[in-house]
Amino acid sequence: MITKKRSAFIALAAASTLLLGACATSSETTTDEATSGSTENLTEGTLRVAMGSPGEAQIAVWDQVAAQFEADNAGITVEMNYVDDDLYQTIGLPNLLSGRDAPDVYFEWAGSRLAERNAGGYAADLTSYMTSGVLSGIWDDSAFSSGEVDGKLLLAPHKADVTNVIWYNVDIFNELGITPPTSWEDLMETCQAVSAAGYIPMASGNKDFWAAGNWLGHLTSRVVGEDVYDSALAQRTSFDTPEWVEAFGFIKELADNNCVNESVNAIADNEGAQLFFQGEAAMHPIGSWLVSWAIGEAPDLNFDFVNLPAMPGGAGDQGSVIGVVTGYVINDMSPMKDKAAAFLAMANNAEFVNKFIEAEAIPLALSAADAELDERTARLNTMLAGSDNIVGPPDTDYDLEVADYFYRAVAAVLGGVSTPEEAAADLAAQVE
Amino acid sequence: MKATKPWVPYLFIAPALAFFIFAVLIPMVATAGFSFTNWNGFGDFTFVGFANYIELTTDDIFAKSFQNVFLYIVLTLVLEVMVGLGLAGLISVQKSGSLWFRVALFAPVMLPMVVVAVLWSFIYNPDFGLVNGVLTSLGLEDLTRIWLGDPDTALLAISVVSGWVFSGFFMVIFYSAIQQVPSELSEAARLDGAGEWRIFWSVKIPFIRNAIEVGVLLCVTGAFQGFDLFFVLTNGGPFNATEIPTTLLVRTVFRNADVGYGSAMAVVLTVVILLVGWMFIRIRKWSEKKELRA
Numbered sequence: 001m002i003t004k005k006r007s008a009f010i011a012l013a014a015a016s017t018l019l020l021g022a023c024a025t026s027s028e029t030t031t032d033e034a035t036s037g038s039t040e041n042l043t044e045g046t047l048r049v050a051m052g053s054p055g056e057a058q059i060a061v062w063d064q065v066a067a068q069f070e071a072d073n074a075g076i077t078v079e080m081n082y083v084d085d086d087l088y089q090t091i092g093l094p095n096l097l098s099g100r101d102a103p104d105v106y107f108e109w110a111g112s113r114l115a116e117r118n119a120g121g122y123a124a125d126l127t128s129y130m131t132s133g134v135l136s137g138i139w140d141d142s143a144f145s146s147g148e149v150d151g152k153l154l155l156a157p158h159k160a161d162v163t164n165v166i167w168y169n170v171d172i173f174n175e176l177g178i179t180p181p182t183s184w185e186d187l188m189e190t191c192q193a194v195s196a197a198g199y200i201p202m203a204s205g206n207k208d209f210w211a212a213g214n215w216l217g218h219l220t221s222r223v224v225g226e227d228v229y230d231s232a233l234a235q236r237t238s239f240d241t242p243e244w245v246e247a248f249g250f251i252k253e254l255a256d257n258n259c260v261n262e263s264v265n266a267i268a269d270n271e272g273a274q275l276f277f278q279g280e281a282a283m284h285p286i287g288s289w290l291v292s293w294a295i296g297e298a299p300d301l302n303f304d305f306v307n308l309p310a311m312p313g314g315a316g317d318q319g320s321v322i323g324v325v326t327g328y329v330i331n332d333m334s335p336m337k338d339k340a341a342a343f344l345a346m347a348n349n350a351e352f353v354n355k356f357i358e359a360e361a362i363p364l365a366l367s368a369a370d371a372e373l374d375e376r377t378a379r380l381n382t383m384l385a386g387s388d389n390i391v392g393p394p395d396t397d398y399d400l401e402v403a404d405y406f407y408r409a410v411a412a413v414l415g416g417v418s419t420p421e422e423a424a425a426d427l428a429a430q431v432e
Numbered sequence: 433m434k435a436t437k438p439w440v441p442y443l444f445i446a447p448a449l450a451f452f453i454f455a456v457l458i459p460m461v462a463t464a465g466f467s468f469t470n471w472n473g474f475g476d477f478t479f480v481g482f483a484n485y486i487e488l489t490t491d492d493i494f495a496k497s498f499q500n501v502f503l504y505i506v507l508t509l510v511l512e513v514m515v516g517l518g519l520a521g522l523i524s525v526q527k528s529g530s531l532w533f534r535v536a537l538f539a540p541v542m543l544p545m546v547v548v549a550v551l552w553s554f555i556y557n558p559d560f561g562l563v564n565g566v567l568t569s570l571g572l573e574d575l576t577r578i579w580l581g582d583p584d585t586a587l588l589a590i591s592v593v594s595g596w597v598f599s600g601f602f603m604v605i606f607y608s609a610i611q612q613v614p615s616e617l618s619e620a621a622r623l624d625g626a627g628e629w630r631i632f633w634s635v636k637i638p639f640i641r642n643a644i645e646v647g648v649l650l651c652v653t654g655a656f657q658g659f660d661l662f663f664v665l666t667n668g669g670p671f672n673a674t675e676i677p678t679t680l681l682v683r684t685v686f687r688n689a690d691v692g693y694g695s696a697m698a699v700v701l702t703v704v705i706l707l708v709g710w711m712f713i714r715i716r717k718w719s720e721k722k723e724l725r726a
Binding site: 094120265266267408412417 | 472473474475557558559578579580581582583586666667669670671683685686687688689690
């Protein structure tokens with residue numbers, strides 16, 4: 001009981017501190033200095049950089065960038081703040097931004113979150129830096145589009161991740177004499193063949209909802225069309241429509257055909273991946289980060305990927321890719337925007353781009369094009385760059401509460417708890 | 433005699449009072465204040481009156497979370513308090529060699545709850561976990577389950593883990609209390625022909641009633657404060673089958689960034705816990721009065 005009490009107390013204390021902290025500092029962010037934008041003559045101060053934890057290898061590179069920047073800019077201290085990913089994505093970043101020591105540079109996802117930062121006055125216009133300043137020439141112009149809001153370039157792009165493809169075990173597919181599925185019918189037949197051979201057709205760990213949520217979110221976008229997908233998740237239209245029921249019907253079909261592991265809603269994403277790594281599952285729907293993960297965890301695994309199969313009669317682009325561009329934003333309230341831009345330029349120079357690649361991150365900088373990438377990663381990048389329609393994941397492109405309801409509806413259908421009709425109706429009611 | 437420095441007592445309590453005001457009172461008042469707002473944790477907030485509380489009355493998941501926590505209380509009263517009492521009874525009868533038994537049963541209490549949860553997530557893993565593995569090797573494949581993924585078994589599975597951890601804790605409390613039972617009472621009962629079970633039930637348990645009451649109170653309040661085990665093992669799932677007020681509150685505030693609504697949940701949860709505590713005290717007083725009358 002002592003442990004229970006202590007943990008609850010810590011949670012309560014943290015919540016209270018967070019609430020009080022946010023309350024106390026919410027009105028202190030617009031000082032004259034902060035809003036003046038005068039940054040040219042700053043020779044000393046602290047440059048604060050915030051991001052979700054990118055993993056030890058990349059943290060080491062960021063720390064090197066910080067050390068190098070401090071060495072080149074006497075009097076400037078760089079303070080790196082690596083926040084737990086989930087916390088950063090939800091309430092962490094907003095609290096940092098509204099706090100007394102707000103970050104000058106922060107990690108952000110392109111999409112609605114970036115627009116929200118712009119509306120809140122936390123995103124500086126980087127257009128001049130990126131077209132003729134210290135950030136020019138680092139990226140191809142095509143990399144800028146996702147970070148453009150109201151005609152202003154707000155995001156210095158860093159990485160582009162395909163959020164979901166279907167990874168498959170090449171050896172199992174060869175053993176069974178099957179080819180990667182390119183249509184829904186193919187996928188159903190593949191599931192049957194794989195299942196009959198005693199393997200789990202597709203392994204997914206959806207305990208935290210996003211894993212299958214993103215994958216099946218992409219599926220639904222193919223069925224209802226990107227516009228309907230976007231308008232429903234953006235709360236402009238209802239989920240309780242025949243096309244959404246149809247989309248959820250495909251998820252039910254997946255479950256009914258035993259395509260997905262029975263434990264899907266009980267295990268975490270890493271446990272789902274382990275089923276794939278250990279050769280118990282033939283397919284694993286997850287994002288581009290699986291490459292480095294699998295190379296580390298299962299070096300002998302012979303795996304490849306195929307994009308989500310085309311959906312029969314789907315209203316959407318059947319070649320769409322679900323993915324997201326991430327990068328760094330300079331806080332519009334920062335008193336050292338020039339220094340912040342110089343810091344981002346340094347982080348994206350050829351030396352550090354190579355170090356990021358060694359740390360298994362593939363920056364979007366042009367200098368990364370010369371790097372030797374894993375062949376699958378290179379193909380994923382090509383697929384993302386060549387796609388006419390990039391679908392945004394619910395939890396990075398839309399309101400988090402709506403994304404949560406959506407993920408839960410998907411999980412309920414996948415787990416056989418809700419019918420497609422019930423899921424669509426419940427989801428619509430919750431969102432409304 | 434009149435105190436010459438009447439302010440001295442206040443000086444002594446000032447540090448504790450200041451800490452209480454800063455760490456407890458202000459956050460509580462602030463939380464109560466936030467519960468009347470629509471606020472995402474940063475920026476401006478809007479006063480919405482009782483809207484959050486009205487919404488709570490129709491929130492099925494919030495109601496379900498209380499249903500789950502009350503069921504969890506019942507289960508843990510059995511798996512923690514009653515099992516702990518039984519174990520205390522056993523080791524009080526057989527003292528020689530019970531030290532290792534006590535250490536083994538108490539050891540889980542010393543483990544961080546997150547470690548316990550991770551450990552048991554492997555044990556319950558449906559694909560390569562110990563429970564299903566043992567059942568399969570015994571030819572009982574029909575009994576294998578997705579223990580944490582089945583709405584029918586998830587809460588029970590968590591309660592078993594809780595019982596594994598805290599039954600040892602309650603065993604120690606009850607064992608200490610049993611040590612205070614005068615040996616003359618047990619010996620007199622034994623001379624009257626009572627067996628060990630009868631002595632335990634009719635002599636020792638009535639004697640340690642206060643300790644049992646404390647145990648029940650700790651178990652009930654601890655269940656309301658439970659979080660880590662649920663968060664790591666199921667995160668409220670599957671399909672809200674293990675959603676308890678604390679997991680829902682954390683999700684609402686930290687995941688959905690709905691601080692106003694989450695604060696209303698916190699206020700209701702606090703009121704419910706206070707009510708349960710008050711009921712416990714009333715029942716105890718009523719029971720004492722009844723005994724005095726008898």
